[in-house]
Amino acid sequence: MSPGSRRGGWTMARSGPGWRGKYHKMERYRRCSQAAGLLALNPFFSYLFSRSTYQGPLKGVCAPGLNCYACPFTVFSCPVGGLQHGFSLLRERAGELFLKGLGVLLYVGAFLSFTGAVWGRLPCGWICPFGLFQELVHRIPGRKRKLPAGASAGRYLFLVALVFLLPLSTGTAWFSRLCPAGFLEGALPLKAIPPSFPLPAIGGFFWLKAALFIALVLWCIPVYRPFCRAICPLGTLWGWFNGMSLYRLEVEESTCDSCGACSEACPVDLGLPGEISSPRCIRCLRCVGACPRGAISAGFGRR
Amino acid sequence: MGIRSIKPRLEREGRALIVLGLALLAFLLSLLWEGPRTLYVHAVVTCLDCIGLI
Numbered sequence: 001m002s003p004g005s006r007r008g009g010w011t012m013a014r015s016g017p018g019w020r021g022k023y024h025k026m027e028r029y030r031r032c033s034q035a036a037g038l039l040a041l042n043p044f045f046s047y048l049f050s051r052s053t054y055q056g057p058l059k060g061v062c063a064p065g066l067n068c069y070a071c072p073f074t075v076f077s078c079p080v081g082g083l084q085h086g087f088s089l090l091r092e093r094a095g096e097l098f099l100k101g102l103g104v105l106l107y108v109g110a111f112l113s114f115t116g117a118v119w120g121r122l123p124c125g126w127i128c129p130f131g132l133f134q135e136l137v138h139r140i141p142g143r144k145r146k147l148p149a150g151a152s153a154g155r156y157l158f159l160v161a162l163v164f165l166l167p168l169s170t171g172t173a174w175f176s177r178l179c180p181a182g183f184l185e186g187a188l189p190l191k192a193i194p195p196s197f198p199l200p201a202i203g204g205f206f207w208l209k210a211a212l213f214i215a216l217v218l219w220c221i222p223v224y225r226p227f228c229r230a231i232c233p234l235g236t237l238w239g240w241f242n243g244m245s246l247y248r249l250e251v252e253e254s255t256c257d258s259c260g261a262c263s264e265a266c267p268v269d270l271g272l273p274g275e276i277s278s279p280r281c282i283r284c285l286r287c288v289g290a291c292p293r294g295a296i297s298a299g300f301g302r303r
Numbered sequence: 304m305g306i307r308s309i310k311p312r313l314e315r316e317g318r319a320l321i322v323l324g325l326a327l328l329a330f331l332l333s334l335l336w337e338g339p340r341t342l343y344v345h346a347v348v349t350c351l352d353c354i355g356l357i
Contacts (some may be wrong), residue, residue, distance in 0.1 A: 053349060060343030070350040077346040085345045103336030104345075106329045113326035117319045176350060187354040200351065244318040 023265070026289035030126055034135075037065060037127035042073035042185075051196040062111040065128035066234050068179070070186030072195065080233050082108040083163055084173035091171045112234075116241030120248075124228060124235050125284035130181040131228055137220035145222040146269050151230045152280055159233040175233060177205055180213040224267045228282055239279030246300050249276045249288070255295035265290030 041063050044054045054075045063069075063076035082104055089101025115123065124131055138144075162175035176182055187209060190199065219226045228235050251273040262272040265286045270278050272287055273296065288296045333339065 053347075055347050057343070059346045060339045062342075068350075069346040070354050077342055081346070081350065082342050085342065089341075099336045100338075100341040103333045103338030104341045105333075105338075106336070107333035107338030107342060110326040110330035110333060113322050113329065117322040117326065173350075182350075182354065186350070190349070190354055195349065197349075199354075206354070241319075241322070244315050244322065246316065246319045248315070 023286070023289035026285055030284060033126045034129070034132040037123075038129040038132060041065060041067045041076055041127075041129060042071055044073045044075050047072040047195075048193065051194070053195060062108060064115055064123040066130045066181045066232060067128075068182045068185040070182060070190065072189050072193065074185070078176075079108050079112060080163060080179075081173060081176050083233075084167040084175055087164055087167040088171045088173060090168055112237050113241075116238045116245060118246050120242040120245035120283060121235060121238045121279075121281060122245075122247055122283040124232075124238065124282040128228075128234075129185070130232075131225055131282070133184065134216075134220045134225045134227060137217055138224050140221045142221045144224075147223050147226060147229050151226075154230050155232060155236045158231050159236045163233045178209060178212055180209070180216045180227065183209040183213040225282065229268055229280065235282065236279075239281075242279050242281055242283075243277045247298070248300075249281070249283070249285075249296060249298045251276055252295045252297070255293050256291075257293060257295075259292065261290045261292055262287035262296055 047053060053072050056075065058075045059069070059077060061076055062079040062082060063074070066080065067074055067076060067078060069076065069078045069081055086101045086104035086108060089097050089104065092098045092101070158175065162178070166172070166174040187206060191202075216227055256273060258273075263270070266272055267284060267286060268280055268282055270276075270281055275281070276287075276296070283298075285298050288298050
């Protein structure tokens with residue numbers, strides 16, 4: 001999508017050489033990075049022949065993105081699934097299982113804190129396979145709309161209720177039961193290419209997940225990445241680090257002429273440049289490429 | 304860029320480094336309670352919750 005096409009094209013004068021080329025170059029890099037992320041997190045193609053999922057040590061390492069660990073091609077763990085498993089073990093209140101749950105929570109918490117403190121939500125924009133899927137669905141022609149006001153606040157409810165409280169109180173991974181990424185990356189491939197071990201018969205939750213997945217796909221056509229903005233617990237957790245991460249976006253105030261190009265290019269409707277470190281920013285870096293004066297920079301360290 | 308704009312940056316880097324230190328500490332503590340091993344054992348079995356086949 002070219003800058004501004006979502007809202008009827010550019011309305012303001014642009015200056016500076018090559019800003020449009022810089023924008024498209026950045027988007028090409030990002031698409032390549034997303035494709036590479038998809039392949040790097042799901043490289044286990046030998047499943048097609050062996051029909052056995054990956055059992056190696058990487059399965060104990062969290063993936064930097066929402067990538068279901070039930071996917072037959074993946075070699076990593078889902079950090080959201082790990083959090084739910086940790087909380088479900090804490091339900092034991094004491095004993096060995098409780099300590100193991102604490103261990104999982106510390107381990108996944110360390111992963112999320114480390115990646116968040118270094119990159120913030122950069123993996124959302126540049127690696128996450130489910131983000132890529134939503135972006136591709138959003139390319140289907142149709143009327144494009146903004147996310148309804150207040151919808152993004154719902155992600156805190158999903159995080160607290162489905163990832164923290166319900167697994168803690170019921171011992172069941174409720175977000176995983178409903179997760180559309182789990183349906184796309186786990187349920188569909190496993191039903192289409194069954195593993196060597198017998199799977200249980202399809203139950204009611206399969207159809208519930210299918211209905212939620214179809215609803216999300218229909219939502220993705222008019223709205224850009226609605227799952228990431230209104231639901232995703234991983235993005236919500238990483239978003240808290242956007243304001244402090246070592247990788248940062250900065251606006252050079254003396255260069256910025258407040259033309260609004262960054263705000264217009266922002267796919268998640270942030271009020272830029274003021275909200276440059278917002279937790280809602282997925283760090284797609286479109287604003288960097290869209291700024292005709294090069295006033296927005298992204299990277300580590302000081303300029 | 305004056306001194307006033309450098310100070311928040313240092314504060315920001317300081318906070319990030321504190322979080323990185325806490326993350327390292329949490330990782331070491333998780334090893335005591337078999338965090339990586341427990342996650343591996345959980346993840347290596349196909350998660351039926353994730354598939355919806357329950």
